[in-house]
Amino acid sequence: MSALLSVEGLTVDLAVPAGTLHAVRDVSFEVARGETLCVVGESGCGKSMTALALMGLLPRNARRRARRLVFDGVDLAAASPARTNALRGAKLSMIFQEPMTALNPAYTIGNQLCEVYRRHKGGSRAAARERAAFLLGKVGIAAAGERLGQYPHQLSGGLRQRVMIAMALMCGPSLIVADEPTTALDVTIQAQILKLLKDLQAEFGMALVLITHDLGVVARIADRVAVMYAGEVVERGTAAQVFAAPRHPYTAGLIDCIPVPGRTKPGERLGAIPGTVPALVGTIEGCAFRQRCAFAQPACASAPPVHADAGHEWACVRGAA
Amino acid sequence: MLGFAVRRIALALAVALAVSAASFILLRLSGDVATAIAGEGARAEDIAFVRKAYGLDRPLVVQYAEWLSNTLRGDFGTSLYFKTEVIGLVADKLPVTLVLGLASILFALAVSLPLGILAALHPNTWIDRLCLALAVLGQALPNFFFALCLILLFSITLRWLPVSGTGTWQHFVMPTLALGYYVAPAFMRLVRAGMIETLAADYVRTARASGLSPASVVFKHALRNALIPVVALAAVQLGFLLGGSIVVETIFALDGLGYLAYQSITYKDFPTTQAVVLLLSVVYIFLTLAADLVNAWLDPRLRVA
Numbered sequence: 301m302s303a304l305l306s307v308e309g310l311t312v313d314l315a316v317p318a319g320t321l322h323a324v325r326d327v328s329f330e331v332a333r334g335e336t337l338c339v340v341g342e343s344g345c346g347k348s349m350t351a352l353a354l355m356g357l358l359p360r361n362a363r364r365r366a367r368r369l370v371f372d373g374v375d376l377a378a379a380s381p382a383r384t385n386a387l388r389g390a391k392l393s394m395i396f397q398e399p400m401t402a403l404n405p406a407y408t409i410g411n412q413l414c415e416v417y418r419r420h421k422g423g424s425r426a427a428a429r430e431r432a433a434f435l436l437g438k439v440g441i442a443a444a445g446e447r448l449g450q451y452p453h454q455l456s457g458g459l460r461q462r463v464m465i466a467m468a469l470m471c472g473p474s475l476i477v478a479d480e481p482t483t484a485l486d487v488t489i490q491a492q493i494l495k496l497l498k499d500l501q502a503e504f505g506m507a508l509v510l511i512t513h514d515l516g517v518v519a520r521i522a523d524r525v526a527v528m529y530a531g532e533v534v535e536r537g538t539a540a541q542v543f544a545a546p547r548h549p550y551t552a553g554l555i556d557c558i559p560v561p562g563r564t565k566p567g568e569r570l571g572a573i574p575g576t577v578p579a580l581v582g583t584i585e586g587c588a589f590r591q592r593c594a595f596a597q598p599a600c601a602s603a604p605p606v607h608a609d610a611g612h613e614w615a616c617v618r619g620a621a
Numbered sequence: 622m623l624g625f626a627v628r629r630i631a632l633a634l635a636v637a638l639a640v641s642a643a644s645f646i647l648l649r650l651s652g653d654v655a656t657a658i659a660g661e662g663a664r665a666e667d668i669a670f671v672r673k674a675y676g677l678d679r680p681l682v683v684q685y686a687e688w689l690s691n692t693l694r695g696d697f698g699t700s701l702y703f704k705t706e707v708i709g710l711v712a713d714k715l716p717v718t719l720v721l722g723l724a725s726i727l728f729a730l731a732v733s734l735p736l737g738i739l740a741a742l743h744p745n746t747w748i749d750r751l752c753l754a755l756a757v758l759g760q761a762l763p764n765f766f767f768a769l770c771l772i773l774l775f776s777i778t779l780r781w782l783p784v785s786g787t788g789t790w791q792h793f794v795m796p797t798l799a800l801g802y803y804v805a806p807a808f809m810r811l812v813r814a815g816m817i818e819t820l821a822a823d824y825v826r827t828a829r830a831s832g833l834s835p836a837s838v839v840f841k842h843a844l845r846n847a848l849i850p851v852v853a854l855a856a857v858q859l860g861f862l863l864g865g866s867i868v869v870e871t872i873f874a875l876d877g878l879g880y881l882a883y884q885s886i887t888y889k890d891f892p893t894t895q896a897v898v899l900l901l902s903v904v905y906i907f908l909t910l911a912a913d914l915v916n917a918w919l920d921p922r923l924r925v926a
């Protein structure tokens with residue numbers, strides 16, 4: 301299989317006052333054309349750092365290494381900054397968590413959408429505006445022509461996120477990385493935006509890497525799932541494999557925490573895995589989950605083996621049941 | 622934007638009127654005009670005569686109304702000290718001060734924008750520290766000392782520039798450097814801090830994620846939003862330079878408004894002082910207005926106020 305995106309042994313180290321923070325540790329996954337990979341995990345497990353590492357947008361204090369980082373035939377690990385920049389916004393787009401601040405307050409929506417298009421595709425101002433208006437319609441914004449002349453502060457959060465999605469689509473990307481695109485929105489709008497992403501994906505055929513900490517979302521839209529814990533992918537496979545037979549105790553714990561209509565009463569605290577994520581500064585000996593794992597055993601003190609079963613992989617001393 | 626501009630201009634006019642009244646009254650409270658006109662050591666009946674002849678015994682409100690209506694017609698009265706029309710005096714000196722003030726601000730911006738941006742692009746590196754060192758030097762050196770250093774270098778050693786006077790553009794070079802370098806550090810710090818903030822903003826990350834050119838990321842997306850406090854400071858500094866460049870005007874014998882204000886206060890020349898104070902405060906008010914308008918143009922969110 302020739303994947304659209306192939307990541308092998310991705311590592312992100314951050315220089316922090318306390319030393320080196322290993323935010324992403326030896327992460328591997330693949331994304332095929334047109335499919336949806338969901339990356340899940342608790343806050344701070346390195347999801348955003350993984351996304352930013354793909355985009356080449358890591359903060360200044362970060363260092364990225366990878367055995368293999370290939371997107372659409374381009375070796376991102378070896379590509380010059382200019383080469384990566386030419387891909388961003390064109391073939392490889394990103395949508396962020398915070399729509400309220402993701403658009404520049406000083407320029408109109410139209411200006412910002414058109415700039416991306418003209419940067420990568422050239423062409424006339426009119427052609428760019430036409431594309432922008434077309435996509436605003438596609439993301440469900442009425443009176444698109446009028447919206448193009450408006451400034452971000454004149455739009456609600458939900459509308460701004462739709463604009464961000466339109467911006468990501470401007471040049472017809474083959475992959476969109478969406479980092480918790482609905483977390484900052486109202487619950488009712490969250491569902492609409494997710495459905496929109498799914499519909500647009502069906503229409504335009506791009507692949508989607510969706511980062512979320514909500515397994516309920518994953519269950520609805522993922523083709524494949526990668527579960528991250530403390531900077532590592534601890535389990536990955538198709539959505540069917542992971543949901544039907546979670547192999548890693550952490551994944552199983554997350555699935556148990558999904559609120560089920562009827563079973564969870566309103567106002568009741570949702571289930572959570574007890575304990576906290578280990579500090580990511582310095583090296584972690586053995587399985588990172590073992591302080592919180594109900595199945596921990598002496599063998600877990602050394603690095604757990606990776607089991608594979610028909611593309612379903614997990615890192616745990618416990619093999620297939 | 623247009624409605625905003627109209628409202629702001631109306632407000633500025635109202636403020637100018639209030640300031641003119643306040644300055645008129647304050648100046649009248651600071652000393653007796655009749656005594657000043659009659660001259661040092663005048664007899665009491667002479668002073669009383671002057672007071673009556675000039676209408677200074679009428680209520681302050683009436684006098685203010687008269688002065689205002691004269692002023693609006695361009696009649697600022699006659700200088701008690703120079704014995705000429707005040708309007709002529711001011712018209713003579715204003716260009717010198719305006720040219721010096723504007724040139725200094727432009728020089729300060731020309732230095733501080735590139736340095737501030739450069740420092741913000743490489744924070745906490747030797748580039749940043751070098752820019753900071755230049756700025757600290759500018760703020761630490763007393764104005765007059767820097768001016769004297771300039772004279773030593775350019776006039777006495779190199780003989781490139783005239784020491785004093787206002788005859789040619791060369792006369793303005795050193796005063797501009799002296800004043801501009803003095804105000805530049807404040808601009809540089811503001812540009813650096815603003816750019817560090819906007820470069821870290823989400824919308825700049827969006828611009829990078831969209832593969833925009835580095836020039837667009839820095840200048841179109843980051844700089845525009847970092848400029849707002851800089852514009853406000855430029856207006857304040859320019860107002861300050863117009864009223865407060867006495868030291869530099871004196872050193873380089875630039876016969877400007879600052880020097881005129883100094884003379885008119887020393888010689889109790891009420892009409893001249895009044896005119897200079899009014900002029901400077903109106904200029905100040907309209908500089909603030911200009912800054913507001915420029916900022917409203919830079920940031921559409923400011924257009925609602």
Ligand SMILES: Nc1ncnc2c1ncn2[C@@H]1O[C@H](COP(=O)(O)OP(=O)(O)OP(=O)(O)O)[C@@H](O)[C@H]1O
Nearest residue numbers: 314316323342343344345346347348349350359580
């Ligand atoms: N700029 C930074 N400098 C230093 N450490 C950072 C920086 N940004 C993030 N980190 C740390 O890196 C680790 C991974 O962060 P990351 O943002 O990738 O988590 P995440 O999985 O996206 O979490 P969330 O669900 O809260 O978004 C965390 O421990 C975080 O504290």
Ligand code: SF4
Nearest residue numbers: 587590593600616617
């Ligand atoms: S390796 Fe051990 S501690 Fe880690 S998840 Fe598996 S059983 Fe639990």
Ligand SMILES: [Mg+2]
Nearest residue numbers: 347348349479
């Ligand atoms: Mg995150």
